[in-house]
Amino acid sequence: MDNPKYISVYFDDEDPMREAVKKLLAGRETIIDVLTPFPVHGIDRLLSIRRSRIPVGGFIFGILGAAFAFGFMTWVFTVSYPLIFGGKPFFAAPSFIPITFEVTVLFSGLAMAFAFLIRSKLKPDSRFNSPDERITDDRFVILVDAANGATPEKIGAVLSGIRTLEIKA
Amino acid sequence: MEEQFIFRKQYRNILIIIMAAALLIVLTVMIASGTGASRIWANILLNNQFFLGIALGAAFFVAVNRVALSGWHTVLQRLPDSMTAFIPVAFVLMLIMYFGMNSIYHWSHYEGYDEILEGKKAWLNVPFFFIRLIFYFTGWIALTWLMRKNTESLMVSSDLKYHNRRKIFAGIYLVFFGITVSASSWDWIMSLEPHWYSTIFGWYVLIGMFVTSLAFLIIFAWFLKRAGYLPQLRDDHIHDLSILLFAFSVFWSYEWYAEYFLIWYGHLPEETSYYITRLDDHKLLFYLNLVINFLVPFFGLIRVRSKRNLSWAALVAAVVLIGHWIDYWLMIMPGAAGEEAAIGIPEISMTLLYAGLFIFVVFRSLARGPLVVKNDPFLEESLSYES
Numbered sequence: 001m002d003n004p005k006y007i008s009v010y011f012d013d014e015d016p017m018r019e020a021v022k023k024l025l026a027g028r029e030t031i032i033d034v035l036t037p038f039p040v041h042g043i044d045r046l047l048s049i050r051r052s053r054i055p056v057g058g059f060i061f062g063i064l065g066a067a068f069a070f071g072f073m074t075w076v077f078t079v080s081y082p083l084i085f086g087g088k089p090f091f092a093a094p095s096f097i098p099i100t101f102e103v104t105v106l107f108s109g110l111a112m113a114f115a116f117l118i119r120s121k122l123k124p125d126s127r128f129n130s131p132d133e134r135i136t137d138d139r140f141v142i143l144v145d146a147a148n149g150a151t152p153e154k155i156g157a158v159l160s161g162i163r164t165l166e167i168k169a
Numbered sequence: 170m171e172e173q174f175i176f177r178k179q180y181r182n183i184l185i186i187i188m189a190a191a192l193l194i195v196l197t198v199m200i201a202s203g204t205g206a207s208r209i210w211a212n213i214l215l216n217n218q219f220f221l222g223i224a225l226g227a228a229f230f231v232a233v234n235r236v237a238l239s240g241w242h243t244v245l246q247r248l249p250d251s252m253t254a255f256i257p258v259a260f261v262l263m264l265i266m267y268f269g270m271n272s273i274y275h276w277s278h279y280e281g282y283d284e285i286l287e288g289k290k291a292w293l294n295v296p297f298f299f300i301r302l303i304f305y306f307t308g309w310i311a312l313t314w315l316m317r318k319n320t321e322s323l324m325v326s327s328d329l330k331y332h333n334r335r336k337i338f339a340g341i342y343l344v345f346f347g348i349t350v351s352a353s354s355w356d357w358i359m360s361l362e363p364h365w366y367s368t369i370f371g372w373y374v375l376i377g378m379f380v381t382s383l384a385f386l387i388i389f390a391w392f393l394k395r396a397g398y399l400p401q402l403r404d405d406h407i408h409d410l411s412i413l414l415f416a417f418s419v420f421w422s423y424e425w426y427a428e429y430f431l432i433w434y435g436h437l438p439e440e441t442s443y444y445i446t447r448l449d450d451h452k453l454l455f456y457l458n459l460v461i462n463f464l465v466p467f468f469g470l471i472r473v474r475s476k477r478n479l480s481w482a483a484l485v486a487a488v489v490l491i492g493h494w495i496d497y498w499l500m501i502m503p504g505a506a507g508e509e510a511a512i513g514i515p516e517i518s519m520t521l522l523y524a525g526l527f528i529f530v531v532f533r534s535l536a537r538g539p540l541v542v543k544n545d546p547f548l549e550e551s552l553s554y555e556s
Binding site: 041042045051055059086087088094095097098 | 426429430433434436471473555556
């Protein structure tokens with residue numbers, strides 16, 4: 001590769017990787033991404049990644065779902081097709097609650113799942129351009145931006161003293 | 170760096186003044202306005218139950234965390250631990266109920282023939298009531314004492330056996346607590362209206378207890394942080410406490426609804442009597458209960474930022490604490506005090522008296538050792554905990 005976009009640094013454990021992230025940031029390198037085989041606690045805070053806004057979407061769609069389910073049942077049982085069940089009034093609010101709850105969860109869950117797929121640009125034929133297949137297995141990788149003159153040698157010097165497996169462009 | 174909570178004279182004096190003033194008001198109101206005996210006894214029962222619930226829920230919190238081998242709570246474990254020190258005091262206060270039995274428990278002295286009470290006589294009779302009461306308290310006091318004692322041993326020794334013992338007692342406590350809290354809630358609360366019964370009642374009370382103790386724990390942590398203690402307690406720990414308060418408030422609402430919904434749907438006269446009394450006479454409190462205990466923590470703590478903000482979480486927790494007091498009020502008062510049921514000066518001053526006593530006992534217990542148990546094997550995990 002003549003003009004590499006990033007330099008990947010490999011680790012076999014999360015602790016050296018965490019140390020390396022701190023050192024790289026202190027050395028004013030730009031980290032594009034960190035790839036790990038399992039969620040590493042606190043790494044997003046280290047990288048100062050903004051919190052995901054997906055919960056907000058989940059909340060809004062949850063409210064919509066609750067309003068939709070409750071409103072729909074109210075309309076059906078009082079306007080469209082009033083029936084008497086067990087001597088209860090047409091507008092029997094307590095009996096609407098379980099379904100309202102279910103639809104709230106459904107709306108909220110589906111909205112969050114689709115919001116995630118859309119924001120991550122995942123569609124049925126998406127391919128993942130993995131820098132290395134081992135990151136889905138047991139390797140931890142930091143991708144350092146190569147645009148501002150970082151080279152494997154330079155990164156290696158910054159990370160001296162930390163156990164890395166491989167640094168390559 | 171053995172940081173220790175000091176029960177300062179200033180706190181002590183404030184608490185004593187509050188207690189003395191409250192006691193004075195209670196006595197004056199009792200004598201001057203001729204408040205009915207059943208209302209006074211119902212008040213005592215209500216506050217016994219409320220503050221005992223906080224203490225038992227705190228023991229439940231510690232036990233559940235120890236059995237699950239959780240590390241995050243270790244830094245704040247002495248707070249719930251010291252809250253359990255109130256249980257022996259509650260035992261004495263509950264025994265006093267012996268003199269008030271006839272004022273509030275209809276089943277203890279009825280005249281004539283009552284088929285339902287006759288059928289329940291094997292369980293609901295005065296001697297067996299107190300045998301059970303002593304049995305519950307013996308178990309609670311013994312197990313929480315053993316858990317506290319082993320924690321105290323960990324303050325001086327680094328022997329892992331104390332930690333393991335604590336874990337075993339926690340496991341026993343969980344089983345014992347689950348059964349006895351259900352049974353004690355039938356005894357002390359449900360039997361106020363002995364013709365009525367609800368199978369979910371014990372669960373409902375148990376969850377209410379846990380919510381109150383989480384709420385108190387958050388306020389307690391807020392107080393200690395404000396006073397400059399526990400620098401190790403970070404937003405990450407508060408976040409988890411708030412998550413628990415949020416989740417168990419929702420679970421409480423679920424229990425509330427499960428009880429109400431089935432009785433409403435079934436519409437059987439012997440079951441609806443409970444809700445008819447409350448909806449006829451105390452409609453406002455009935456709905457306020459749901460708003461305070463469900464909507465306030467739900468919307469108040471739904472955002473991450475509000476969960477991590479200790480002052481805000483403590484404010485929500487204070488509202489929830491009042492809400493659950495109202496919840497107990499709704500469970501106990503209409504059945505025990507009947508027409509006299511109200512929230513007035515006797516209720517408020519009696520609660521202040523109990524609150525002062527509770528905080529006094531808790532502070533005294535907390536001051537007995539360092540705030541952080543330095544030999545706890547999970548301490549390191551707790552100090553570097555991130556959520």
